[in-house]
Amino acid sequence: MTDKTLFEPYTLGSLKLANRIVLAPLTRNRAGKGFVPGELAATYYIQRASAGLLITEATQISQQGQGYQDTPGIYTQAQIDGWRKVTEAVHARGSKIFLQLWHVGRISHLSLQKVGAAPVAPSAIRAQAKTFVNNSFVEVSEPRALALGELPGIVNDFRQAAANAIAAGFDGVEIHAANGYLLDQFLKDGANQRTDEYGGSVENRARFVLEVAEAVVKEVGAERTGIRISPVGPVNGISSSDPQPQFDYLVDKLDALGLVYLHVVEGAPGGPRDFAPFDYDSLRKRFTRTYIANNGYDRELATERLNAGKADLFAFGHKFIANPDLVERLKTGAPLAQLNPATLYGGGAEGYTDYPTLAG
Template identity: 80%
Template sequence: MSGKTLFDPYTLGPLTLSNRIVLAPLTRNRAGAGFIPSELAATYYSQRASAGLLISEATQISQQGQGYQDTPGIYTQSQIDGWRKVTDAVHTKGGRIFLQLWHVGRVSHVDLQANGAAPVAPSAIRAETKTFANNSFVDVSEPRALALDELPGIVNDFRQAAANAIAAGFDGVEIHGANGYLLEQFIKDGANVRTDAYGGSIENRARLLLEVTAAVVAEIGAGRTGVRISPVSPANGISSSDPQPQFDYIADQLNALGIVYLHVVEGATGGPRDVAPFDYDALRRRFKNTYIANNGYDLELATSRLDEGKADLFAFGRPFIANPDLVERLKAGAPLAAFNPATLYGGGAAGYTDYPALAGTSAQ
């Protein structure tokens, strides 16, 4: 027995976290005009600031990176100013918050792209999935393959977005390399059939993620840079013929870059943990800094994995939606409220900021 608990403080790079519980990124589709975080977002995140670390909803690095209606951006000054209200509110409560940087790639629709352009991807392979546009779920559009000379611009968009996040007051950023979005589309051979330096071998397919990460590290520092991966998740129609060697290699390379954490979706995103064989402990051994475990965790499983030394921090997603005081409820052994599925995406305060804290806990 290690004697560690989820409620112990934890040192994450230059930060001291109040506990080992992480708010996982949760898309809520409530950004306002200009893809600026809504006025309610500051309340929403500050209500959950008792988590050791908050990771924001996925936030597009450019208009091209958008894949869903009413998701926020981090590429204009107005968006930076909107996010500053969120970070100020979280910091006032003593919380720590990272911004998740997002380019959806092929998981988009022409109606969300400038001038109705096709979404971009490593290869012109349409994803078998839907997105949310024009207030309904629709099939994603046929993508076009990115030209080789466009990739430095993608890298630079991530770098600039990281700089903008720090300008907005975030404590760091998480690069979204999971769930079937652009960086994972390059990583996994079900979406990438390129024959240039970004396709074919596991090294080539990892190249864009690693170039993005290196650029972000150079801009804001390794101690403020995390990466999220989902080795076997089939989210958004993604697939891989070689996940173990692919992600063993990625873990080694990210370790060499010195990033502060690796955030791993274990199993199918939001679904079963045993969707496909994978040795997550191998990633844990290869990556020497903080390992954040994600997917299907409750207090019992997280405590067990912590005691076994299998992870350092544990991300909770949907339990945080209806339980802004989730940390306090878990610590007290209190019951958890259920969320309303009808108000998960879009709308206003209902199902967003109006879930009450348990009597006697600290969320407001």
């Protein structure tokens, strides 16, 4: 039997992908007035459209869902129109693109919220984390606990954002339930100390995520809905005392909803893959459709795990920032350029669309 490679076509639901390489969602803080993605964003995604699938930077579903300066939204007509320019450009290059739907929860700042309101969270527990506002990193603000009656409104915001994404021409959406943001906060008992039906047990803490996923699936279809999780990642001060049973249960339920893919950050995002004990193979076995593996992958490790049946697609993040032609570099074994940390967040073209390709 011939070994599989990262560079062969792959069928994701009804979509034909050119290869098994995915652009991971990467926050770059370069949205324009009204949190609208501009021409630079279109250029940025076009440059990386050799990936079989592009997943956009996290995109807030509402003003309440914003946690950082200059991140794009998907809740106004101007934002929909701005994103449509991106999707049309990417499709013209033959790639597919999903929009990542985002509510940051407690990882926000008073200055970003309507009339300076407190950020929201499952419980009024302040995260040991920072956010990026006024071109600098500052401590996140103290959150307030969401009332039970507010939760359906946020579920509806996710549903409407998914509908808006399809209207903007996206091939699908990815629900952001990772990295210590709102949905992850509900999942993990380090942030969720509720005593109602959304707190306490594994089943209760998964309830809100599953309600969001069900609403999005009903709106845009399961073949257009993926989800991202990070079972043990400590990003944004998040923690869990029981990640294995918690995520085994969640993935069983997500699989029953028919989601097109499960995107898993293995280990600590941007850090060690063995950050904490966790059986990712258990998730792989429970989810019967596409498994996207993320964190610390290179060509060798991805190829090894692909042929061992551990994953179907592989998401690359930081490597894609400085290497817009990452697919070609991986295929040919060319050296990878290094990113400039000083230009990661905010600004203009520098460190965003000016990284050279091998072809110059």
